[in-house]
Amino acid sequence: EAGVAQSPRYKIIEKRQSVAFWCNPISGHATLYWYQQILGQGPKLLIQFQNNGVVDDSQLPKDRFSAERLKGVDSTLKIQPAKLEDSAVYLCASSLTSGGYTDTQYFGPGTRLTVL
Amino acid sequence: DQQVKQNSPSLSVQEGRISILNCDYTNSMFDYFLWYKKYPAEGPTFLISISSIKDKNEDGRFTVFLNKSAKHLSLHIVPSQPGDSAVYFCAASVSGNTGKLIFGQGTTLQVKP
Numbered sequence: 421e422a423g424v425a426q427s428p429r430y431k432i433i434e435k436r437q438s439v440a441f442w443c444n445p446i447s448g449h450a451t452l453y454w455y456q457q458i459l460g461q462g463p464k465l466l467i468q469f470q471n472n473g474v475v476d477d478s479q480l481p482k483d484r485f486s487a488e489r490l491k492g493v494d495s496t497l498k499i500q501p502a503k504l505e506d507s508a509v510y511l512c513a514s515s516l517t518s519g520g521y522t523d524t525q526y527f528g529p530g531t532r533l534t535v536l
Numbered sequence: 537d538q539q540v541k542q543n544s545p546s547l548s549v550q551e552g553r554i555s556i557l558n559c560d561y562t563n564s565m566f567d568y569f570l571w572y573k574k575y576p577a578e579g580p581t582f583l584i585s586i587s588s589i590k591d592k593n594e595d596g597r598f599t600v601f602l603n604k605s606a607k608h609l610s611l612h613i614v615p616s617q618p619g620d621s622a623v624y625f626c627a628a629s630v631s632g633n634t635g636k637l638i639f640g641q642g643t644t645l646q647v648k649p
Binding site (some may be wrong): 463465 | 542627637642
């Protein structure tokens with residue numbers, strides 16, 4: 421079974437530029453998560469989708485971050501414009517069912533973003 | 537507001553010995569706890585979990601202990617192997633919630649041959 425795919429793996433941009441990340445969850449997984457992991461910290465949930473609807477985006481900085489999940493499968497996360505403090509690893513995860521609290525989340529390898 | 541804390545950034549143990557990784561939490565609503573393991577350049581992978589109705593859960597060399605009164609959990613690895621060298625994150629969630637996980641900062645475990 422293929423895992424969660426993410427691209428690109430690395431991205432370096434200047435501040436105020438835009439960037440987009442792509443995630444393809446495990447086939448058949450209904451729930452998709454985007455996490456931000458800043459160096460030295462644990463992952464922090466940015467947004468959670470169930471199918472193509474948003475379940476939780478309470479920690480998404482909506483003035484600069486946006487995300488969508490097309491047809492309940494792939495997802496993109498965009499930052500526009502980027503700030504220095506956005507430098508982090510952006511992790512995508514998926515889970516099989518409705519995102520219940522015991523539903524195992526499977527993570528992709530992440531995209532490491534460096535903002536100069 | 538750090539609801540889940542791993543106060544030891546790193547731990548080094550000898551191969552074959554026990555590794556004990558600790559985690560504290562402040563939110564009494566948490567009732568499901570997990571440990572994830574992360575190798576460099578990979579995403580975290582699920583290791584073991586425990587519900588608040590239990591105080592211990594075992595899976596092979598890995599055992600998680602939960603002390604609800606102290607709001608503390610620990611992961612024991614016995615015996616430790618060099619392949620266990622990784623970053624370990626504890627995470628917590630609330631039943632009836634959306635599955636949102638709150639992660640600790642992580643502890644880097646090094647197992648020396």
